Amino acid sequence: MKILVVDDSAIMRRIICNSLKSVGFNDIVEAGNGAEALENINGVNLVLTDWNMPVMDGLTLVKEIRKRSEFATLPIIMVTTEGAKTEVIEALKNGVNNYMVKPFTPDVLVEKVKATIGK
Amino acid sequence: MKPLSCIIIADDSTTARMIIRRCLEIAGADTATFLEAKDGKEALELAKNNDVQLLVTDLNMPNMDGQSLLRHIKSSPKLSELPVLIISSASNDAKQSGLLDMGAFAILGKPVTPANLAKIIERL
Amino acid sequence: MIQCDTTVKAAMVNAVTETMENMAFEQVEEATDENVVQSGNVIWASLPVIRPSAAEISIELSNDYAKAVTEALFGFSENGPDETIVNDALAEMLNTIGGRFMAQLTPAQQEFELGLPKVGTGKTKISPNDVAAVNFNVGEYILRVYIAGLDPQKGILINPVAQEGSDENSGR
Secondary structure (H helix, E strand, O other), X not given: OOEEEEOOOHHHHHHHHHHHHHOOOOOEEEEOOHHHHHXXXXXXXXXXXXXXXXXXXXXXXXXXXXXXHHHOOOOEEEEEXXXXXXXXXXXXXXXXXXXXXXXXXXXXXXXXXXXXXXX | OOOOOEEEEXXXXXXXXXXXXXXXXXXXXXXXXXXXEOOHHHHHHHHHHOOOOEEEEOOOOOOOOXXXXXXXXXXXXXXXXXOEEEEEOOOOHHHHHHHHHOXXXXXXXXXXXXXXXXXXXXXX | OOOOOHHHHHHHHHHHHHHHHHHHOOOOEEOOOOOOOOOOOEXXXXXXXXXXXXXXXXXXXXXXXXXXXXXXXXXXXXXXXXXXXXXXXXXXXXXXXXXXXXXXXXXXXXXXXXXXXXXXXXXXXXXXXXXXXEEEEEOOEEEXXXXXXXXXXXXXXXXXXXXXXXXXXXXX
């Protein structure tokens, strides 16, 4: 499964990748903002995206992804900081499948991925 | 205290193996022969082919980790009595109880000291 | 820099002190100057923390100090220690620091898990907004420790166990 990790913080991306790799997800592509994410989205099976990013933020990215028919059902998990409740509600309304608080441990991740993809 | 003539030290870090050996020598095992292994597989081979009184191992190692090594030793008719001392940076109470249940002789956290090792080896 | 919670900072000071004293027989002192500058070429090592919090601990030190620590461990050599052994020593140093750090912050009945350390040259790739720094003086040298994966507001490790409403000060 190819996973796209979108976050403007290099360290946060690294921490997220470490979590992913520790449970066997080694096919990972990274992006520092929504625009970079769109450039790297082909062949991706799951998107994990931060919300507050420069150039193109998470909400805009999700809307752009859902505009394309080939990505109508691409699973997207919003990665957020604690207490961003209103953001989460808006995200879910705009086509995000699930959300996680960062940084997340592998157990939380696996749970959310299973819940999202239904494996 | 049983005289220790041959001890295996298993850790993928050269530095860790050197420190453990140094601490063991200071703690009283200064006449022992030390055999070193970079992973569980090498350690198991050494244990099978040598007359060893103590196996000291890390947990996080490639090829075969410390836990698997412990399992192999305890389930082998020839080696099951070999005391296994685990020295790991990931050691705390929770980790320790699981490993003791699996048959580890003792578990120490890093950094290891001659004093801590002395307490363990006098129980052998 | 993120302001580190006192429990987290104390855990790191303790971890570094204990590690350097017992591994390399070195006395360390927490440096009060936040704006320490490393002179010369630097080397870094980073260690992922996997459970119960997802975090990363890195150390940054000058090449000269890295060589000095390696020699303190292994003894002096004619042309100085080779790169392989310096990297090995730093990785083990960080692995030990990380283990002591997490052992203090994780509840005793819960296991913690560390990833594998990585070593590289040049400064660590970090942005100041995402990390807390704890600095140490070791003789004439400086050791910088960065902790990433802290809540920027609270300065604590973002810990799923704590989030579920159990005691936040979960250190023993």
